[in-house]
Amino acid sequence: MTRRDVLLASALAGLARPLAAQGQSEAFASRPIRLVVPFPAGGISDVLARAMADALTPRLGQPVVIDNRPGAGGNIGAEFVARATPDGYTLLAAGPAVMGVAKALYQRLNYDPDADFLPIGMLGAVPNVLVINARSLPDPSLAGLIAAAKARPGALTYASSGSGSLTHLLGELFSAEAGIQLLHVPYRGNAQAMSDLVGGQVNILFDAVATSLPLIQAGSVRALGVTSRERAPELPDVPSLVELGMPDMHAPSWTAVYAPAATPRPVVERLRREMAAVGDSASYREILRNRGTQSMPMSEAEMETYLAAERRRWAEAVRRSGARAD
Incomplete structure (x- = not known):
C-alpha cells in the first residue's frame, strides 16, 4: 500500500467514526435503560426516579429500570455510573449528597462528581x-x-x-x-x-x-x-x-438525573427532551404534589449554573463544619 493509500484509508476511517456514532445515537434507545439510585428503595430520590422511569418507558420505547445501589453515602452507585459505558443506557439519579457534598467530605473518591457526569434534568426538590x-x-x-x-x-x-x-x-x-x-x-x-x-x-x-x-x-x-x-x-x-x-x-434537597460524561450529544439531547416533556405533564406534577416535592424546570444552561453554585455552597459548608467521612 502506498503512502497515498494509507492517508486515504485514514481519512475514510475518520469520516466513518462520526457516521457510526451518529447511527448509534439515532438508534437510541434500542435496549432497556438502567437508572441507578444510589440509596435504598423508598426514599424521595427513589420515588421520583421510579415515577420518571415509568413515564419515560413509553416515550423511549424501552423499559427504564430502577437499580438501587446504596452504600457509602451514595458513592457506590455514583461510581458505578461514572465507570459505565457512556451510551445513555446507564444513568444516575442523585442530589446534593453525591453531587455537592461528597467531593469535599471524602478525602478519597473513585470518581469525580464534577468531571465524570453530564446533567440531564431535574426530577424535583423537597424543601x-x-x-x-x-x-x-x-x-x-x-x-x-x-x-x-x-x-x-x-x-x-x-x-x-x-x-x-x-x-x-x-x-x-x-x-x-x-x-x-x-x-x-x-x-x-x-x-x-x-x-x-x-x-x-x-x-x-x-x-x-x-x-x-x-x-x-x-x-x-x-x-x-x-x-x-x-x-x-x-x-x-x-x-x-x-x-x-x-x-x-434557598437550599432544598433536589434530585437530578445524570449520564456519564462522554455520552454522545444526540443521546443526551434526546434524554433531556423526553425528561422535560415528562416534567411538564400533569400526571408527573401530581406525583410531585402528593410527595411534598416542588418542580424545578431548568434549561441546560440554567442547570449547569445551578449545579455549579450548589457544589460551591456545600463544599464551603463542609469546610466550615470540619466534617470528614474518611
Whole structure:
C-alpha cells in the first residue's frame, strides 16, 4: 500500500467514526435503560426516579429500570455510573449528597462528581423546614432564636442525621447566615433526632416538610421557616427563610438525573427532551404534589449554573463544619 493509500484509508476511517456514532445515537434507545439510585428503595430520590422511569418507558420505547445501589453515602452507585459505558443506557439519579457534598467530605473518591457526569434534568426538590422545641426558648420565633443564640454562643443545640449529612450542613448554612454559633448534635438518622427535639433534649432541627408535618400540626414542634424560595403548600402560614431575609437558605434537597460524561450529544439531547416533556405533564406534577416535592424546570444552561453554585455552597459548608467521612 502506498503512502497515498494509507492517508486515504485514514481519512475514510475518520469520516466513518462520526457516521457510526451518529447511527448509534439515532438508534437510541434500542435496549432497556438502567437508572441507578444510589440509596435504598423508598426514599424521595427513589420515588421520583421510579415515577420518571415509568413515564419515560413509553416515550423511549424501552423499559427504564430502577437499580438501587446504596452504600457509602451514595458513592457506590455514583461510581458505578461514572465507570459505565457512556451510551445513555446507564444513568444516575442523585442530589446534593453525591453531587455537592461528597467531593469535599471524602478525602478519597473513585470518581469525580464534577468531571465524570453530564446533567440531564431535574426530577424535583423537597424543601426542608426549620423546626424548634418551642418550650426551650423564651421567644419561639426566628428573631427570638437568633437573639438567644447570640446571647449565649454555643449554648443552643441543633440536631442532625449525622456528621456531614445535609441536615448537619443546613445547620452550618443557617448559623453562618444568621451570624450565630450553635452546638451540633449528630444522630443516626433524623427519626431519633426528631424524637429528642420533641422531648426537649435539643433545640433545633432541619427536617423534610413531609416527615415533620404531622408533628407541626400536632403542636409537638414549631416551624419557623422552610428552605425554599416560596412557601411550601403544606405549610402556607410558614414563611420561607429567604422571605425572612436569608437568601442563602434557598437550599432544598433536589434530585437530578445524570449520564456519564462522554455520552454522545444526540443521546443526551434526546434524554433531556423526553425528561422535560415528562416534567411538564400533569400526571408527573401530581406525583410531585402528593410527595411534598416542588418542580424545578431548568434549561441546560440554567442547570449547569445551578449545579455549579450548589457544589460551591456545600463544599464551603463542609469546610466550615470540619466534617470528614474518611
